[in-house]
Amino acid sequence: GTSRIGLIGLGTMGAALALNMANNGVSVAVYNRTTQRTHDFVDGAGELADRLTATESLEDLVAAIAPPRAVVLMVPAGDIVDDHIARLRPLMDKDDLIIDAGNANFRDTIRRAKAARDDGVPYLGIGVSGGEDGARHGPSIMGGGDGAAWERVAPILTAIAAKHDGTPCATYMGPDGAGHFVKAVHNGIEYADMQMIAEIYGLLRDGRGASYDDIAALFERWDGGPLQSYLVEITAKVCAAKDPRGAGPLLAVIEDTAGQKGTGRWTAIEAQHLAAPVPVIEAAVAARNMSALKDRRAAGEARFGAGAQAFDVPGDATLERALIAGKILCYSQGFDMLSRASADFDWSLPLPEIAKVWRAGCIIRSAMLDDMADALTDSDTSLMLSGGFANRLEDAMPALRDVVARAIAAGHAVPALAGAVTYFDTMRTARGTADMIQGQRDFFGWHGFARLDDAGRDHHGPWVD
Numbered sequence: 001g002t003s004r005i006g007l008i009g010l011g012t013m014g015a016a017l018a019l020n021m022a023n024n025g026v027s028v029a030v031y032n033r034t035t036q037r038t039h040d041f042v043d044g045a046g047e048l049a050d051r052l053t054a055t056e057s058l059e060d061l062v063a064a065i066a067p068p069r070a071v072v073l074m075v076p077a078g079d080i081v082d083d084h085i086a087r088l089r090p091l092m093d094k095d096d097l098i099i100d101a102g103n104a105n106f107r108d109t110i111r112r113a114k115a116a117r118d119d120g121v122p123y124l125g126i127g128v129s130g131g132e133d134g135a136r137h138g139p140s141i142m143g144g145g146d147g148a149a150w151e152r153v154a155p156i157l158t159a160i161a162a163k164h165d166g167t168p169c170a171t172y173m174g175p176d177g178a179g180h181f182v183k184a185v186h187n188g189i190e191y192a193d194m195q196m197i198a199e200i201y202g203l204l205r206d207g208r209g210a211s212y213d214d215i216a217a218l219f220e221r222w223d224g225g226p227l228q229s230y231l232v233e234i235t236a237k238v239c240a241a242k243d244p245r246g247a248g249p250l251l252a253v254i255e256d257t258a259g260q261k262g263t264g265r266w267t268a269i270e271a272q273h274l275a276a277p278v279p280v281i282e283a284a285v286a287a288r289n290m291s292a293l294k295d296r297r298a299a300g301e302a303r304f305g306a307g308a309q310a311f312d313v314p315g316d317a318t319l320e321r322a323l324i325a326g327k328i329l330c331y332s333q334g335f336d337m338l339s340r341a342s343a344d345f346d347w348s349l350p351l352p353e354i355a356k357v358w359r360a361g362c363i364i365r366s367a368m369l370d371d372m373a374d375a376l377t378d379s380d381t382s383l384m385l386s387g388g389f390a391n392r393l394e395d396a397m398p399a400l401r402d403v404v405a406r407a408i409a410a411g412h413a414v415p416a417l418a419g420a421v422t423y424f425d426t427m428r429t430a431r432g433t434a435d436m437i438q439g440q441r442d443f444f445g446w447h448g449f450a451r452l453d454d455a456g457r458d459h460h461g462p463w464v465d
């Protein structure tokens with residue numbers, strides 16, 4: 001065969017990736033379980049069809065690719081990936097490469113990469129962010145697995161990736177599950193960014209009684225400042241959207257129950273495994289879970305009266321600074337979690353490169369990430385303690401504290417923003433309250449504690465003889 005690469009799964013993401021590759025001069029052999037879809041896809045590809053080869057079986061697919069081959073899987077995560085690997089390997093040569101580009105759980109990717117290493121065959125697990133539009137016009141790509149295999153396909157992946165000032169957003173993050181792990185943390189941060197924005201929207205809508213158009217105008221303005229980001233940009237557009245059925249603002253008729261495919265939840269779960277504190281991300285995941293409990297929330301309102309009362313919401317500039325503070329703290333937690341995972345899994349994750357790969361193509365792309373990349377390059381401490389961000393945080397914290405305090409007094413649920421405040425206060429309190437926890441643990445379980453004046457030895461209290 002002569003195709004430079006193969007791709008399996010012509011769903012939303014696979015079709016867009018194949019077109020992106022073809023558009024960048026890469027010939028692609030494509031295969032889809034439902035054959036009709038394969039032909040419809042190639043027939044509908046217009047002038048790009050020349051670079052696409054439709055195949056009707058995995059055998060034909062493999063035969064259509066020039067060796068050493070590379071095949072991208074863009075199928076639903078889980079058993080379907082294992083199933084494809086099991087069916088592909090016997091058809092492939094030893095140095096043929098399988099690339100899982102779906103949203104795999106990074107633990108599955110670790111397992112599959114290990115199996116591939118044991119068999120002496122190359123394997124990559126890559127996180128692809130940016131949805132359909134990103135996949136078609138330039139996603140952010142977080143690579144993991146066999147480093148030599150990455151080098152082999154890097155020309156294709158960097159060609160199709162989003163560019164930030166010309167720099168491709170496609171980076172090798174480390175061995176086995178590193179790429180999919182970074183993608184998971186990206187999604188956790190995405191949940192948190194979205195939740196903090198939704199909380200500010202709630203204060204404007206219910207606390208201030210602002211119109212959807214006014215809220216839209218405010219977010220549009222913020223998109224021109226330090227909060228410039230894809231999520232703030234689309235927030236303005238979502239606020240401004242009108243109901244096609246004519247009922248007025250579209251948001252007013254959207255049910256307040258958030259869906260999730262679970263990648264943000266994975267981040268919270270993995271954070272617990274790593275003992276990495278990410279309270280803003282956890283609050284965002286919990287908020288989605290609470291949003292699903294619509295009936296229970298209605299029963300709560302009937303029993304206790306409604307929350308989210310009108311109040312004197314701080315001014316726009318204060319809200320903006322509150323969101324800036326929340327964002328810095330959330331990203332600081334995310335990068336700390338990455339650095340913890342890097343140590344635990346022996347990955348050597350390149351934190352500044354991660355900030356860079358998120359600057360374009362992905363959902364959390366923002367102006368601030370550019371500064372974060374610099375801060376993470378210049379300092380090996382936590383983002384919130386690094387020079388520029390420590391100063392920004394110091395400046396913005398009073399606003400966040402004020403917004404959260406007043407919101408809570410008026411019965412508004414602001415779990416992510418409040419989580420950011422308590423994280424900040426915890427992480428700037430050298431003498432905390434865990435002395436009490438240690439006292440309690442020693443009392444009931446004889447677990448022992450360290451003494452401030454006699455470190456290095458286990459001590460016990462006088463609770464028992």
Ligand code: NDP
Pocket residue numbers: 008009010011012013014032033034037074075076077080101102103104128129130131132
């Ligand atoms: P779609 O549902 O649009 O497409 C799924 C594809 O997988 C189809 O080609 C389908 O083939 C094929 N498929 C499904 N089940 C099987 C099976 N049992 N055996 C063989 N082929 C099967 O999914 P997406 O393109 O949205 O997602 C693909 C991957 O990309 C997932 O891992 C997803 O999490 C990830 N992803 C998705 C993003 C998004 O925004 N949608 C963003 C980033 C990652 P058929 O036509 O025969 O049904």
